[in-house]
Amino acid sequence: MINTPVLVTGAAGFIGFHTSLRLLKAGRKVVGLDNLNDYYDVNLKKSRLKVLEEFPSFQFVYADISDKDALENTWAEKGPFLEVVHLAAQAGVRYSMENPYSYIKSNCLGHLTVMEMCRYTKGFKHLVYASSSSVYGGNKELPYSVEARVDTPISLYAATKKSNELMSHSYSHLYNIPQTGLRFFTVYGPWGRPDMALFIFTKAICEKTKLPVFNNGDMKRDFTYIDDIVSGILGVLENPPVRDNDKAPYRVLNIGNSRTEYLMDYIHLIEEELGQKADIDFMPMQDGDIRETYADITATTELTGYKPKTTIKEGVPRFITWYKEYYNVGT
Numbered sequence: 001m002i003n004t005p006v007l008v009t010g011a012a013g014f015i016g017f018h019t020s021l022r023l024l025k026a027g028r029k030v031v032g033l034d035n036l037n038d039y040y041d042v043n044l045k046k047s048r049l050k051v052l053e054e055f056p057s058f059q060f061v062y063a064d065i066s067d068k069d070a071l072e073n074t075w076a077e078k079g080p081f082l083e084v085v086h087l088a089a090q091a092g093v094r095y096s097m098e099n100p101y102s103y104i105k106s107n108c109l110g111h112l113t114v115m116e117m118c119r120y121t122k123g124f125k126h127l128v129y130a131s132s133s134s135v136y137g138g139n140k141e142l143p144y145s146v147e148a149r150v151d152t153p154i155s156l157y158a159a160t161k162k163s164n165e166l167m168s169h170s171y172s173h174l175y176n177i178p179q180t181g182l183r184f185f186t187v188y189g190p191w192g193r194p195d196m197a198l199f200i201f202t203k204a205i206c207e208k209t210k211l212p213v214f215n216n217g218d219m220k221r222d223f224t225y226i227d228d229i230v231s232g233i234l235g236v237l238e239n240p241p242v243r244d245n246d247k248a249p250y251r252v253l254n255i256g257n258s259r260t261e262y263l264m265d266y267i268h269l270i271e272e273e274l275g276q277k278a279d280i281d282f283m284p285m286q287d288g289d290i291r292e293t294y295a296d297i298t299a300t301t302e303l304t305g306y307k308p309k310t311t312i313k314e315g316v317p318r319f320i321t322w323y324k325e326y327y328n329v330g331t
């Protein structure tokens with residue numbers, strides 16, 4: 001087993017936290033980097049870090065991935081990092097209409113800076129970074145296949161994620177950096193993000209406030225449970241792509257559940273689990289949003305054995321148990 005630390009960017013975030021935790025439990029050293037931005041409740045990020053900091057093999061670096069000097073110092077002081085799981089980004093489709101510059105800074109400049117560090121690391125093994133199902137934009141053909149064209153993003157967020165894939169290909173080609181981009185599909189679970197549906201719905205039902213449901217509820221999502229996502233990330237991390245003559249050591253994979261669920265079924269599950277009805281406010285479709293997502297995960301399964309196990313019937317109650325405990329609801 002490699003004993004150099006894994007660098008996890010966005011370690012205080014939802015997916016970065018769970019990825020770091022799994023690595024630490026498996027005996028790996030982890031350096032987690034995050035700028036703890038205030039896109040959502042910073043206390044939730046700090047609480048996640050508290051859990052990670054219980055492991056002596058975890059070190060936290062408070063830094064911004066777009067800050068070249070900060071990354072160079074991190075590499076010099078805590079590295080070298082031969083494996084990087086790069087999850088730090090400005091997430092969220094809707095917020096990219098409000099604060100577009102933060103997406104270019106974190107997702108484009110930040111991605112470049114991380115790749116530049118990998119470029120100069122001798123013996124570098126694998127950069128695994130987060131892309132998103134949002135790159136599929138208005139594609140009609142389901143399930144979404146990594147072979148499909150994704151040249152027509154419908155939000156700036158999606159455009160930055162597609163840009164990451166293009167930037168990564170150029171660096172893999174030029175500098176032989178093994179890279180895998182993972183297109184995540186609506187990730188949910190304990191310690192989840194407050195700007196995402198499951199959190200918003202649970203909070204609204206608990207607090208008896210109106211619950212906005214877009215496109216009049218006519219939406220379908222490939223909801224993917226966090227533990228499955230982490231298994232996918234780590235399975236991929238262990239299997240870096242290799243150069244094949246002229247073909248760069250580069251690939252893009254879908255990481256979804258490969259089941260598409262009606263949003264209203266998801267809401268009914270939350271209601272059942274909380275024993276309370278939602279006060280739904282049906283709204284029109286929001287700009288930049290997608291009606292349905294559904295992942296074709298054939299290539300991911302073939303390459304890494306990735307097989308999602310958790311249905312929403314199992315995953316939603318686990319989130320709600322965490323939510324009630326963390327926010328002291330109904331206890």
Ligand SMILES: NC(=O)c1ccc[n+]([C@@H]2O[C@H](COP(=O)([O-])OP(=O)(O)OC[C@H]3O[C@@H](n4cnc5c(N)ncnc54)[C@H](O)[C@@H]3O)[C@@H](O)[C@H]2O)c1
Pocket residue numbers: 009010011012013014015016033034035036037045063064065066086087088089090091092105106110130131132133183184185186187188193
């Ligand atoms: N959660 C999902 O359903 C989902 C779906 C598709 C793609 N993704 C992608 O997966 C990755 C992780 O998502 P998440 O749900 O954990 O989001 P998150 O917002 O919880 O985590 C991202 C973390 O990155 C940090 N960060 C942001 N900009 C930074 C910067 N410039 N420098 C350092 N740290 C920075 C944030 O403080 C945050 O803690 C992101 O790239 C996101 O775009 C997530």
